[in-house]
Amino acid sequence: MQYYSLNRRSPKVSFAEATVQGQAPDKGLYFPEHVPSLPADFIKNIHSYSKEELGFTVMQPYVAGSMPDAVLQQIVKETVDFPFPLVQVTDNIFSLELFHGPTLAFKDVGARFMSRCLGYFNRNNKREVTVLVATSGDTGGAVANGFLGVEGVKVVILYPSGKVSPVQELQLTTCGQNITALEVQGSFDDCQAMVKQAFADAELNKIISLTSANSINVARWLPQQLYYFFAYQQWKEAKAPVISVPSGNFGNICAGILAHISGLPVQHFVAACNDNDVVPVYFASGGSYEPKPAVATLSNAMDVGNPSNFVRILELFGNEFPKVKDAISSYSINDDTTVETVKEVFSKHKYLLDPHGAVGYYALNDFLEKRNETPGAGKKAPAQKGFFLETAHPVKFPEAIEKVTGQKISMPESVQHLLGKQKESTVIKASFNELKNWLLSH
Numbered sequence: 001m002q003y004y005s006l007n008r009r010s011p012k013v014s015f016a017e018a019t020v021q022g023q024a025p026d027k028g029l030y031f032p033e034h035v036p037s038l039p040a041d042f043i044k045n046i047h048s049y050s051k052e053e054l055g056f057t058v059m060q061p062y063v064a065g066s067m068p069d070a071v072l073q074q075i076v077k078e079t080v081d082f083p084f085p086l087v088q089v090t091d092n093i094f095s096l097e098l099f100h101g102p103t104l105a106f107k108d109v110g111a112r113f114m115s116r117c118l119g120y121f122n123r124n125n126k127r128e129v130t131v132l133v134a135t136s137g138d139t140g141g142a143v144a145n146g147f148l149g150v151e152g153v154k155v156v157i158l159y160p161s162g163k164v165s166p167v168q169e170l171q172l173t174t175c176g177q178n179i180t181a182l183e184v185q186g187s188f189d190d191c192q193a194m195v196k197q198a199f200a201d202a203e204l205n206k207i208i209s210l211t212s213a214n215s216i217n218v219a220r221w222l223p224q225q226l227y228y229f230f231a232y233q234q235w236k237e238a239k240a241p242v243i244s245v246p247s248g249n250f251g252n253i254c255a256g257i258l259a260h261i262s263g264l265p266v267q268h269f270v271a272a273c274n275d276n277d278v279v280p281v282y283f284a285s286g287g288s289y290e291p292k293p294a295v296a297t298l299s300n301a302m303d304v305g306n307p308s309n310f311v312r313i314l315e316l317f318g319n320e321f322p323k324v325k326d327a328i329s330s331y332s333i334n335d336d337t338t339v340e341t342v343k344e345v346f347s348k349h350k351y352l353l354d355p356h357g358a359v360g361y362y363a364l365n366d367f368l369e370k371r372n373e374t375p376g377a378g379k380k381a382p383a384q385k386g387f388f389l390e391t392a393h394p395v396k397f398p399e400a401i402e403k404v405t406g407q408k409i410s411m412p413e414s415v416q417h418l419l420g421k422q423k424e425s426t427v428i429k430a431s432f433n434e435l436k437n438w439l440l441s442h
């Protein structure tokens, strides 16, 4: 498999080169030259696959030529060694819980997969690699955990000061060893822009080997397809599901669409956003995409004003608005509705949502109610059902959740051990020069 740059001014590269570079030299995102089709009997027999076999089958065409099958098998085995349960919440709605990994968010899959790929590709390289990553909440902790102690790799995490939850901040600032946190006086978009500028800076790249662990890196982005397949293994309903994805940087929903184009049955995608509504506005305006500054919300990991991966979604649909609109609907849900949704779902269904899951749930519920009410749906037709991605454990936002539900959340061991720790971060301005000087002096 070869990867091309979406700016189309860089040569094609292998999966290994795309992973090591992170972003193409022309500042474009790498994209697979074709979307592999899964054999028809794969979906028919999906229940007979173990998680490891399924992960290997899906990922193998994407890494072909870059590592032996046995290495990929081992990487997948170590990546998906925790559960991905699909839990019923209402008659028509299920929750795909992606928070059972070590840092309690969906990012663990991509971070673990990428850290192992990079470790393998870098095995004979004497030169240290610096992984730069921007986070609005969950990526930072997952990357810190996934890369902790990986030889020859140094991780620098940029996060917006005061805009991540206290648990998220502890996850990314207390690891020590090869992990450093830079607390940026700005927004996630500032962090992301600084990181992207670093990859394009010739002077910096002569001195330091840089790569990205955000979803702009194909090794972080592509394995996110796997949990859509894990969900389908557990899907017992008559019709293919509607899938609602809480969306910020849009890597996750883009991976789901990729899985669908490969052959995974999906009725429709719902991109569930908070007040950061660049994509809902794109749909409402008939295809005008205008990035704007992010605003802070309760679902902070989705506080993104210029989603990196939207360009990949457009590429998947040949940049044709009617095709994008047929496949995806989009919602913008504010904080008041998010809080009301957490309250209502807890009191009616005894299911505890986190703020991101609440955004996903609300959008899905609204979409399904409208779809099931349409006259064409017919009274006798089975109701359309779906699932939303519960992308983070509610315990990552204990204050907000306890205030809404009036219930104390019990802390899992993975959070308890963080609570007594002291955060270690270096505060820097939202300026590329500050980042560059810091990198050059460390």
Ligand SMILES: N[C@@H](CCOP(=O)(O)O)C(=O)O
Residues within 6 Å of the ligand: 134, 135, 136, 137, 138, 139, 140, 213, 214, 215, 216, 248, 249, 251, 252, 301, 302, 308
């Ligand atoms: N939601 C993210 C923002 C970065 O997204 P990524 O998937 O590109 O790493 C976060 O939690 O940091």
